[in-house]
Amino acid sequence: MNAGHVVPRMAAVSAPARVARAGDGIGVQELALAGRNHALPLEALRHEVTPAGLHYVLTHYDIPPTDPARWRLTVHGRVGNPLNLSLAALRSLAAVTLRVTMECAGNGRAQLSPRPVSQPWLDGAVGTAEWTGVPLRALLAAAEVAPGAVEAVFTGADHGVERGVEQDYRRSLPLAVALDPERTVLVAYGMNGGPLPPQHGSPLRLVVPGWYGMAAVKWLCEIVLTDTPFTGFQQAVAYRYRRTADEPGEPVTRIAPRALLIPPGFPDFMSRTRVVRPGPVLLEGRAWSGHAPVARVEVSADAGHSWYDAELAPAGAHPWAWRHWRCPWTAEPGEHVLAARATDAEGRTQPVHQHWNRGGFGNNAVQRVPVVCL
Amino acid sequence: MNAGHVVPRMAAVSAPARVARAGDGIGVQELALAGRNHALPLEALRHEVTPAGLHYVLTHYDIPPTDPARWRLTVHGRVGNPLNLSLAALRSLAAVTLRVTMECAGNGRAQLSPRPVSQPWLDGAVGTAEWTGVPLRALLAAAEVAPGAVEAVFTGADHGVERGVEQDYRRSLPLAVALDPERTVLVAYGMNGGPLPPQHGSPLRLVVPGWYGMAAVKWLCEIVLTDTPFTGFQQAVAYRYRRTADEPGEPVTRIAPRALLIPPGFPDFMSRTRVVRPGPVLLEGRAWSGHAPVARVEVSADAGHSWYDAELAPAGAHPWAWRHWRCPWTAEPGEHVLAARATDAEGRTQPVHQHWNRGGFGNNAVQRVPVVCL
Numbered sequence: 188m189n190a191g192h193v194v195p196r197m198a199a200v201s202a203p204a205r206v207a208r209a210g211d212g213i214g215v216q217e218l219a220l221a222g223r224n225h226a227l228p229l230e231a232l233r234h235e236v237t238p239a240g241l242h243y244v245l246t247h248y249d250i251p252p253t254d255p256a257r258w259r260l261t262v263h264g265r266v267g268n269p270l271n272l273s274l275a276a277l278r279s280l281a282a283v284t285l286r287v288t289m290e291c292a293g294n295g296r297a298q299l300s301p302r303p304v305s306q307p308w309l310d311g312a313v314g315t316a317e318w319t320g321v322p323l324r325a326l327l328a329a330a331e332v333a334p335g336a337v338e339a340v341f342t343g344a345d346h347g348v349e350r351g352v353e354q355d356y357r358r359s360l361p362l363a364v365a366l367d368p369e370r371t372v373l374v375a376y377g378m379n380g381g382p383l384p385p386q387h388g389s390p391l392r393l394v395v396p397g398w399y400g401m402a403a404v405k406w407l408c409e410i411v412l413t414d415t416p417f418t419g420f421q422q423a424v425a426y427r428y429r430r431t432a433d434e435p436g437e438p439v440t441r442i443a444p445r446a447l448l449i450p451p452g453f454p455d456f457m458s459r460t461r462v463v464r465p466g467p468v469l470l471e472g473r474a475w476s477g478h479a480p481v482a483r484v485e486v487s488a489d490a491g492h493s494w495y496d497a498e499l500a501p502a503g504a505h506p507w508a509w510r511h512w513r514c515p516w517t518a519e520p521g522e523h524v525l526a527a528r529a530t531d532a533e534g535r536t537q538p539v540h541q542h543w544n545r546g547g548f549g550n551n552a553v554q555r556v557p558v559v560c561l
Numbered sequence: 562m563n564a565g566h567v568v569p570r571m572a573a574v575s576a577p578a579r580v581a582r583a584g585d586g587i588g589v590q591e592l593a594l595a596g597r598n599h600a601l602p603l604e605a606l607r608h609e610v611t612p613a614g615l616h617y618v619l620t621h622y623d624i625p626p627t628d629p630a631r632w633r634l635t636v637h638g639r640v641g642n643p644l645n646l647s648l649a650a651l652r653s654l655a656a657v658t659l660r661v662t663m664e665c666a667g668n669g670r671a672q673l674s675p676r677p678v679s680q681p682w683l684d685g686a687v688g689t690a691e692w693t694g695v696p697l698r699a700l701l702a703a704a705e706v707a708p709g710a711v712e713a714v715f716t717g718a719d720h721g722v723e724r725g726v727e728q729d730y731r732r733s734l735p736l737a738v739a740l741d742p743e744r745t746v747l748v749a750y751g752m753n754g755g756p757l758p759p760q761h762g763s764p765l766r767l768v769v770p771g772w773y774g775m776a777a778v779k780w781l782c783e784i785v786l787t788d789t790p791f792t793g794f795q796q797a798v799a800y801r802y803r804r805t806a807d808e809p810g811e812p813v814t815r816i817a818p819r820a821l822l823i824p825p826g827f828p829d830f831m832s833r834t835r836v837v838r839p840g841p842v843l844l845e846g847r848a849w850s851g852h853a854p855v856a857r858v859e860v861s862a863d864a865g866h867s868w869y870d871a872e873l874a875p876a877g878a879h880p881w882a883w884r885h886w887r888c889p890w891t892a893e894p895g896e897h898v899l900a901a902r903a904t905d906a907e908g909r910t911q912p913v914h915q916h917w918n919r920g921g922f923g924n925n926a927v928q929r930v931p932v933v934c935l
Binding site for chain 1: 570571573574575576585586587588589590591592593594595596597598599600602603604605607608612613614615616618620621622623624626671678679681682683685720721722723724727758759760761824827828829830831832833834835836896933935
């Protein structure tokens with residue numbers, strides 16, 4: 188359970204983290220990531236529950252080959268009763284279905300200046316699904332958590348190299364989060380009523396309501412309870428808020444508030460600029476926060492000079508899912524920049540200009556949607 | 562049925578086609594396209610039939626909102642018996658299911674130098690699905706093709722601007738292709754046993770076996786038979802092979818042969834370089850051509866200096882789907898560049914260096930997969 192085994196010759200394939208120079212376009216390595224992973228096309232915000240193929244996907248290494256019929260999930264370490272479960276055994280336990288909005292911690296990274304070189308997300312690395320599975324706390328209760336356990340460490344079957352470190356994808360949660368009755372961390376085998384698709388972790392993944400997606404380990408095969416905090420690569424090296432390469436930084440955890448507009452009108456193919464007709468236009472979208480319910484969404488049609496309160500859909504039965512909002516607007520001929528800004532019940536709001544960090548994490552700067560009214 | 566209505570002020574949102582300057586990285590407009598559309602992650606070549614969320618997606622404008630319960634397909638123009646069909650009426654007709662490999666005409670564009678500025682595909686803009694629907698020739702027989710009809714023009718519900726031209730997405734097929742008994746063009750409502758997902762044309766799309774994806778009009782709502790060739794934007798302006806902006810060029814039609822390797826070993830997160838262990842490695846992948854069956858696949862482990870014949874899977878019941886191939890290799894420590902090259906039964910083969918064209922179409926240059934054996 189250390190940061191992984193650094194193989195010296197792995198440096199041949201694996202360069203240190205870096206930020207792009209001012210003015211540098213997206214490089215071919217970033218493009219290769221952008222081509223395999225994908226965002227939610229923003230018009231798909233119209234779906235309250237995102238169809239699987241439209242939900243954002245981020246895979247660090249390859250989507251591994253998996254066989255549901257032979258899959259095993261082991262639970263061991265600081266437990267009194269280690270478990271070794273087939274998928275059938277998991278499916279025989281009491282199941283719950285939760286609607287959860289998941290967002291990549293790197294969403295917005297490509298809009299930072301200078302740009303951290305990694306998966307170059309603009310603003311669509313988000314999606315909402317109905318996840319079905321077994322509450323993690325039920326599994327841990329069956330495994331009988333031993334005294335002194337402080338974290339649960341989750342291992343996925345995806346294997347690769349990152350910054351010279353060969354590893355299976357592995358992340359931990361504090362036991363207080365893993366057992367939190369408010370949050371219901373899920374060991375999920377279903378998505379939107381069907382089995383998990385390969386790219387979403389088939390046959391088993393973690394879902395951590397309110398946390399960025401790096402916590403939601405896919406292709407989950409092992410849970411180890413430990414008596415010391417996990418210091419593996421994805422915990423201690425990646426997914427930290429830091430300004431310089433050599434500071435330890437703060438861990439990336441919960442999702443900062445964000446609102447996104449369904450871009451109105453129709454787009455130009457290449458510029459993606461939106462065209463709307465003069466007259467009434469209903470601006471609408473969704474908003475979420477991993478800290479507290481969204482309490483307010485404001486909309487601007489003049490690039491943030493003035494703001495109007497949007498109407499929020501009633502708080503529903505899905506506290507970890509995004510909330511729909513709407514705001515009427517009358518479009519007049521000319522160019523406009525639309526924007527929306529979410530504030531949660533604990534008073535967190537979105538910045539107009541992003542605070543930069545070296546990993547490009549937690550970038551929830553206000554979305555800007557240029558529109559031409561013709 | 563002309564090239565579309567050019568609205569002068571649309572120039573404010575829509576720039577002329579261009580190629581990037583030497584050394585220019587990918588720009589933010591190309592990145593926005595790369596983030597909404599997506600390639601097949603190449604490890605998903607392991608699936609004979611691509612799961613829907615892994616199949617490549619290219620949408621020119623927005624995925625339109627559609628309502629299957631109210632959808633109508635009209636067939637009119639040069640016909641004796643115009644049709645106006647609900648989805649239920651289409652489903653009541655004799656259905657066929659075809660396994661078809663579909664590839665974007667722009668696949669490989671981002672590897673060209675200079676790079677045409679558009680959707681920046683590397684090499685994964687492909688997928689194979691089981692499409693279910695009604696043969697187009699059955700619909701046209703019911704509509705009673707009138708003498709003098711030469712083309713069928715297909716309209717999708719996706720609407721946008723492209724190079725200053727506001728348009729619904731619209732493409733035609735010569736009647737000989739539309740009625741071809743060998744090819745079975747399909748008006749499809751199903752994919753892989755379920756309904757079409759939104760991004761694949763729900764509730765109705767065209768599938769044209771052997772042709773690049775631009776012919777497979779999604780969100781299909783209208784078929785018009787014409788007595789003159791269609792000169793709309795996507796036919797006469799876009800999707801032409803040309804070297805200069807002002808020549809008429811040749812139309813983009815059928816898929817050139819291509820083989821792709823399932824990248825062996827495991828990747829580095831950022832460089833995507835593959836790591837393999839010394840010893841036997843099974844190289845495998847898939848190959849296809851829209852002109853004729855794939856007859857040969859050769860594999861190189863030294864960047865194309867020497868080639869070995871791969872073993873092709875038996876020609877099966879799916880002439881329009883890719884064909885699996887395999888070739889054993891013994892990896893020795895060091896750096897290698899793997900490559901695969903398909904040749905079809907009519908003798909077409911893949912070039913090592915791509916012939917450049919201004920739209921970046923039909924780029925089937927041999928794939929190169931750098932591998933480090935450690």
